[in-house]
Amino acid sequence: MRTKAAVLRGIGSDWEITELELDPPKAGEVLIRFTAAGLCHSDDHLRTGDIPVRYPIVGGHEGAGVVEEVGGEGSRFRPGDHVVCSFLPVCGHCRFCARGMSNLCDMGALLVKNYLPDHTYRFHADGEDFGQMCVLGTFSQWGVVSEASCVKVDEDLPLETVALVGCGVATGWGTAVHAGDVRPGDTTVIYGIGGVGINAVQGAAFAGARNVIAVDPVPAKLAMASKLGATHTVADAETARELARELTRGVGADQALITVGLLTDEIVAAAFAAVRKRGTVVVTALAGPGKQTIALPGSELTLFEKRIVGSLFGSGNPFEEIPRMLELYRAGRLKLDELITARYRLEDVNQGYQDMLDGRNMRGLLVHEH
Ligand SMILES: NC(=O)c1ccc[n+]([C@@H]2O[C@H](COP(=O)([O-])OP(=O)(O)OC[C@H]3O[C@@H](n4cnc5c(N)ncnc54)[C@H](O)[C@@H]3O)[C@@H](O)[C@H]2O)c1
Numbered sequence: 287m288r289t290k291a292a293v294l295r296g297i298g299s300d301w302e303i304t305e306l307e308l309d310p311p312k313a314g315e316v317l318i319r320f321t322a323a324g325l326c327h328s329d330d331h332l333r334t335g336d337i338p339v340r341y342p343i344v345g346g347h348e349g350a351g352v353v354e355e356v357g358g359e360g361s362r363f364r365p366g367d368h369v370v371c372s373f374l375p376v377c378g379h380c381r382f383c384a385r386g387m388s389n390l391c392d393m394g395a396l397l398v399k400n401y402l403p404d405h406t407y408r409f410h411a412d413g414e415d416f417g418q419m420c421v422l423g424t425f426s427q428w429g430v431v432s433e434a435s436c437v438k439v440d441e442d443l444p445l446e447t448v449a450l451v452g453c454g455v456a457t458g459w460g461t462a463v464h465a466g467d468v469r470p471g472d473t474t475v476i477y478g479i480g481g482v483g484i485n486a487v488q489g490a491a492f493a494g495a496r497n498v499i500a501v502d503p504v505p506a507k508l509a510m511a512s513k514l515g516a517t518h519t520v521a522d523a524e525t526a527r528e529l530a531r532e533l534t535r536g537v538g539a540d541q542a543l544i545t546v547g548l549l550t551d552e553i554v555a556a557a558f559a560a561v562r563k564r565g566t567v568v569v570t571a572l573a574g575p576g577k578q579t580i581a582l583p584g585s586e587l588t589l590f591e592k593r594i595v596g597s598l599f600g601s602g603n604p605f606e607e608i609p610r611m612l613e614l615y616r617a618g619r620l621k622l623d624e625l626i627t628a629r630y631r632l633e634d635v636n637q638g639y640q641d642m643l644d645g646r647n648m649r650g651l652l653v654h655e656h
Pocket residue numbers: 325326327328329331453454457477478479480481482483501502503504507522523545546547548549553569570571572573597598599600642643645647648
């Protein structure tokens with residue numbers, strides 16, 4: 287079949303809307319009609335080349351839709367099932383899955399070339415194979431993805447809104463709750479209040495932090511953070527550090543969570559300086575694999591036992607976290623609709639990313655037409 291999609295042909299080029307040929311699903315795969323896709327900052331890293339991948343590639347790794355066709359026999363899906371895609375595929379039986387660390391599943395290796403588990407591509411045009419961002423490619427009206435990327439969700443949930451839990455929501459929430467291990471009474475600083483950071487704010491507040499300090503240069507981001515659980519808002523990291531000390535009688539923050547758009551050594555140093563003895567810095571923001579983004583005084587690491595940890599998908603298990611997030615949403619304890627600042631047609635994807643970069647969006651959402 288044919289589908290319209292937003293693709294990147296190489297580093298530095300804008301998103302291009304093009305028609306692609308889409309193969310039918312093989313065994314273990316499903317054809318999905320995508321309803322909506324979140325505009326996560328990570329796709330923009332592919333455009334700028336901050337995170338280079340194999341090009342050309344269909345963008346989008348936050349998405350939800352309806353299963354239209356199932357490949358092979360014995361699938362756990364049926365046509366009509368509603369699914370949210372996890373930006374990390376989960377096999378369920380590699381050594382990391384077996385240990386309950388399925389965010390680190392060995393299938394993550396597919397994200398280097400962005401092909402499906404049998405190492406072939408489903409999207410093509412003019413004899414060329416197109417990869418799928420995070421083996422998804424939710425910036426396409428239709429897509430063929432591995433069942434390992436699909437979490438079945440209740441059909442009464444709004445299929446546009448729930449797209450966000452496949453990356454930004456679960457990642458931000460888990461950055462605070464799992465990787466940061468926020469405890470009741472804690473003081474937590476969060477740098478960067480975008481689609482990921484706002485959910486770290488929600489997670490920290492939910493876990494009982496006494497002080498949730500949101501840091502972002504954009505006033506509208508701080509206003510939203512206040513609505514969703516931040517107790518304090520500041521425009522820069524230095525003020526955040528001073529405030530954290532003030533609020534803790536000079537001790538420092540329990541956690542410093544980094545969710546800025548592009549990771550830098552300055553922000554890591556600021557977070558490291560803000561935490562107390564045995565406090566935790568969580569690095570969720572991304573930069574290119576070739577960049578040195580951490581330069582810290584090692585003596586402080588040792589003498590104050592400060593901890594610095596990376597976090598992928600909020601360090602949770604996608605097949606556990608996505609349903610959990612949706613249960614909290616259903617119960618009114620987790621806000622999702624409020625996170626969607628603007629909706630875009632596929633053709634307006636470049637505008638959507640410009641709005642993100644200009645600080646206009648908490649999260650932009652592509653809504654597909656079929
Ligand atoms: N580790 C993971 O599993 C994972 C998953 C998703 C996204 N990410 C990464 O997380 C980061 C955030 O993604 P997003 O979609 O929320 O981005 P976003 O662009 O929506 O939000 C980033 C925010 O950071 C703010 N900011 C920029 N520089 C800052 C600074 N020095 N101090 C304070 N705030 C600053 C911006 O104003 C913006 O509000 C990106 O690097 C993305 O690639 C990581």
